[in-house]
Amino acid sequence: MAHHFRDATAADDVALAEIYGHFVRTTVVTFDIAAPTEATMNLKRAAVQEAGLPFIVAADESDTAVGYAAMFPWRPKDAYKQTVESSIYLSPSATGRGLGGALMEELIQRGRDADIRELIAVISDDGAEASIRLHHKLGFETIGHLKRVGFKFDRWVGTHIMQKSLAD
DSSP states (O other): OOOEEEEOOGGGHHHHHHHHHHHHHHOSSSOOOSOOOHHHHHHHHHHHHHTTOOEEEEEOTTOOEEEEEEEEESOSSGGGTTEEEEEEEEOGGGOSSSHHHHHHHHHHHHHHHTTOOEEEEEEESSSOHHHHHHHHHTTOEEEEEEEEEEEETTEEEEEEEEEEEOOO
8 A cells, every 4th residue: 555645634633533533532541521523633733743843744645644743842841842742643554554653754864854852752651662663663662651541441550661862
């Protein structure tokens, strides 16, 4: 199955909400409790793009989004403007074929192009082993582990903090 990467648009918001919503409803890899609507995904995507950060989709042959990756401001203070948090999600039908790695590589390159210096990944410590392996493979290092910081599906879940420098 061939895929290409492009900037996300408003036309993708339904698909993006469906992709992310799956993980919200069925896993603890995200700490969101309510699945996003098209409108909330539109606001999230637009805010990222208005900040000059990448929000890209992996699209299939019919140009339908089957995954996305984005960079979000790490903190609102000006001194953090070159540090971002990455996010990547694939539809369940698009996993296991290397698409996640290719999509993250594209996001990393776009981050470099946007003059991003530090990339932070916050990854659940329950059920996200593939994501941790992918980030390690792409040069992220684990810099911390926060235990029991989120409560979802009647249990406490922690996060691994990973970081990759994009500075030369």
